[in-house]
Amino acid sequence: MAPEAIAKEMEAQLTPVVDRLITMMGAARDAFNRHSRHSLEDLKKGQQAVVKEIKEIGAKIEAEGLSAQKTEAERFVLIKLRNVLSHLEVVADTIGDLAEPIHKKVQGAVLFSDKAVAQTNYLFDQHTGMIRSVLDILKTDNEFLKKYVLEEGAKLNQACLDFATEHEARMIEGVCLPQAAPIFLAILDRMRAMAQHETDIAGLLAKKS
Numbered sequence: 503m504a505p506e507a508i509a510k511e512m513e514a515q516l517t518p519v520v521d522r523l524i525t526m527m528g529a530a531r532d533a534f535n536r537h538s539r540h541s542l543e544d545l546k547k548g549q550q551a552v553v554k555e556i557k558e559i560g561a562k563i564e565a566e567g568l569s570a571q572k573t574e575a576e577r578f579v580l581i582k583l584r585n586v587l588s589h590l591e592v593v594a595d596t597i598g599d600l601a602e603p604i605h606k607k608v609q610g611a612v613l614f615s616d617k618a619v620a621q622t623n624y625l626f627d628q629h630t631g632m633i634r635s636v637l638d639i640l641k642t643d644n645e646f647l648k649k650y651v652l653e654e655g656a657k658l659n660q661a662c663l664d665f666a667t668e669h670e671a672r673m674i675e676g677v678c679l680p681q682a683a684p685i686f687l688a689i690l691d692r693m694r695a696m697a698q699h700e701t702d703i704a705g706l707l708a709k710k711s
Contacts, residue, residue, distance in 0.1 A: 513637075513640045513641055515559050515562075516559070516583075516586075516587075516590075516637065516640060517637060518555070519552055519555055519556060519559070519590060520590075520633055520634070520636060520637040522548055522551065522552040522555070522594075523552060523590070523593060523594055523597065523633050524630055524633055524634065525544075525548055526545055526548040526549060526552070526594070526597045526598070527597060527626060527629060527630045527633070528630075529541045529542075529544040529545040529548060530545050530597060530600045530601070530604060530626070531623065531626040533545060533601070533604045533608065534600075534604050534607065534622060534623075534626075534689075535619075535623070537607070537608040537611065538608075539608060542601055542604060542605055542608065545597070545598060545600070545601050545604075546598060546601055548598075549594055549595065549597065549598030549601075552594045553591060553594055553595065556587055556590060556591045556594065557591075559587060560584060560587050560588075560591075563580050563583055563584045563587070564584065566580055582706055582707070582709060585706050586636075586703050586706055586707065589699045589700075589702050589703045589706070590636075590699075590703070592695075592699050593633070593696055593699050593700065596692050596695045596696050596699070597692075597696065599692050600689060600692050602688070603684075603685045603686075603688035603689050603692075604685075604689070606684075606685050607682075607685050610681060612679065612681050612682050612685060613679060613682065614678070614682050614686065615672055615677050615678045615682075617668070617672065617677075618665075618669060618672070618678060618682065618686050621661075621665045621668075622686070622689060624661075625658070625661070625662070625665075625689075625690075625693045628654065628658055628661075629658070629693065629696055629697070629700070631654075632651060632654060632655065632658070632696075632697075632700045633700070635647055635650060635651050635654075635704075636651065636700065636703050636704070636707075639651065639704065639707050640707070643707075645708075648704050648707055648708045651700060651701065651703070651704035652701055652704045652705065652708070655697045655698065655700050655701030655704065656697075656701065658693070658694075658696075658697035658700075659694055659697045659698065659701075662690045662691075662693050662694040662697070663694075665690055666687060666690050669683065669686055669687070
């Protein structure tokens with residue numbers, strides 16, 4: 503099977519994975535904004551399902567890669583896709599890990615400042631777009647998209663750092679509640695981790711050899 507055909511086949515398998523990750527982001531956002539325990543449960547179930555799916559696809563890629571009939575070019579594509587899967591698995595786990603701070607927010611009925619709410623929702627939006635872009639890169643091999651995800655990943659990472667600094671200022675001013683601080687910072691930490699792995703995925707997909 504030619505490298506292009508392998509990539510096309512794997513794209514078809516990764517599409518439901520990416521769709522599930524986007525659904526997980528939606529559940530996390532809904533739980534955050536609405537204090538929905540039901541959405542938190544959906545988030546946890548989604549994490550379990552997508553990690554299982556990723557491992558199954560990974561096992562298939564490993565089996566394909568071990569075939570003596572594969573050319574070097576085909577093996578390169580398979581290795582690249584296996585590495586992409588590894589990063590997607592971490593992204594899935596990190597989205598799932600948002601359940602912990604969000605659960606504390608829900609359980610304690612902790613209110614965030616309007617600014618913190620807006621910043622968190624901005625990050626939800628941006629990460630959802632980044633995950634969609636990963637799938638678009640797989641479909642189109644578009645160089646502009648690869649560059650976009652690399653640049654946006656860096657911007658998201660910096661945004662998380664900036665938001666943490668701004669939060670400290672709001673704490674000093676008394677705008678934010680003290681109990682909101684560890685929850686908000688925990689969310690930012692997970693968002694930063696996601697940005698790094700999304701950037702790493704774009705870097706892997708940009709490799710030609």
